[in-house]
Amino acid sequence: MSEVILRLDNLTMQFGGVTAVDSLSMELNEGEIVALIGPNGAGKTTAFNCITGVYTPTNGAIYLEGRKIIANHPKRRGIKTFGGSNKKFEKDVIIRTPDKITKLGIARTFQNIRLFKDETVFDNVLVAKHMRSRQNVLTAMLRLNFKEEARMRKETKELLEMQDLYRYKDEIAGSLPYGLQRRLEIARALATGPKVLLLDEPAAGMNPNETLELSEFIRDIKEHYGLSVLLIEHHMDFVNQIADRIYVLDFGKLIAEGTPDEISNNPAVIEAYLGVDEDA
């Protein structure tokens, strides 16, 4: 049995009176590809935003490799809307900004591609190398960091070559075709040196052929970089191809989990997500 690398413990996210994610507990094992599916507005992206530190969860904790990286529990007015009290945890608060989470080894892509559109493909990936570089403003200004800079450029080149993007290196990122922009965003996320990769609808807007290519691509990078992948997706074909396990969310609640086969035969899932066959 492989080890759990990412674990959500009773994660709840409320916006005012709306509960976007409701007591979500899930696990991602090392080397696994897990899909998070659910209808629109089920809270999938909100869960991602909690994991990456964009939102501070209302309640719950997140563990990376057994270490608690994010935790929060409702206090004062929060308790009323949350509808439960856990006083003994009140002191247990760990809040991290997204850049710290990235540094810990969780990288992500975005649902609506967020590349640095006016920069070149090469610079887009090179920016991600800045985080782990050993330099300061003064050495960078005086070019005393040339060794570090050369290393960053070399690693970026290798990464782009590996992703078959190197021939586009001087193109402006915003001018690339859609599929390549998706690939570039994944490459940029890889450049931060992650252990866990979160992909938010990587196959959105792709045709079946591109989807097939993408699933092979994701498997390849997973093997090559020793990643664990958590992805949000709508295409059931794609999910069934690629995922080892599936979690299904509906209205913020976890309604099912299991292998692709189990999920596609689960009546609750069929009702909530795949739709009830009215002719039957």
Add this chain to the structure above:
Amino acid sequence: MTNKKRIIISSALIVLLFGGLWVMELTMNTASMLFVVLKKGAIYALLVAAINLLQGFTGLFSLGEAGFMLLGAYTFAIFTIPVEMRENIYQYYDGGLVQFTIPVWAALILGGLVAAFFAFLIGFVVLKLKSDYLAIATLGFAEILRAIFQWDKLGVITNGSNILRSFPGFSSVLFPFGVVGLCLAAMMLLINSSYGRAYKAMRDDEIAAEAMGINLFKTKLQAFVISSFFAGIGGGLLAMYQLTVKASTFTAALSDELLLIAVIGGIGSITGSVLASFLYIAANEWWLRFLDQETFIGAFKIPLLRSGFRKVVFSVIIMLIVLFYRRGLMGTREFSITGIYEKITAFIKKKKAAKGGAGK
């Protein structure tokens, strides 16, 4: 074009520029308008580039430039006024508190450091704000600073609302060119480094930049402090140029003017800022001066030309630029030797190809 070639050509051009200025100074009347434009234009180039570093490369909308210039100018003046003159200048404050002087270069750098220090303090508070709110907060900071420097109780240091004077200036145009050149070079090196890339990433998309592990607050503070450092040095140079320092001249209008020049030059282009600074100063101080004088041709008085008309024409020009030339003179492009060299070689190749085609 190889790296070595580029360095040789660049240094040759720099030597040529300074040599040219030197010869000009020896042969021409240094009191002429041209030298005013060169001196003031160089100083403005630094100030505008400092604004551009924030506005154009980091995406921070700050209007506090005048405040940091004030800090630089006052620091420079306070530490360089000759001791024997202090009795005279600080006449209401028993000769003031500071009774020593430091060299000019040290005072300039100290001015930059003081501005940077205050930028660090103020940035700690206001950099959590975004866009317009940041502009308002920094504007307020500059205004408060202006008021504090005129405060009677601080008179032993700042001389209250009286002017500071008698500190050393510069006689040669080479001095501001040298200092500004060094500062601009440092700025360009920063922008093209890993940190510059992080700034640009933050400008383009804060959320994505944060997901790439860039600490927004820290990086913004860094850019703010560096920009203010250069603004402080620019303030010191301006003091040297004007030979007097008075807090009431560092108004919000000054920040606006500098921001305007940055927009004319192109937000996101340092060379654009430099170009626009010289053009703006030349137009404002020299080329459009004739609009302010009542002029007669024979007995005919040319209509509209009178004191203040220059400002009207100037405003119209600026409106035209903003309306039809929104990205400024340079946009986000930079003027570079490599770029020009490539253009020329491409042009020559094209010509040759055309000739070869005709020959067949």
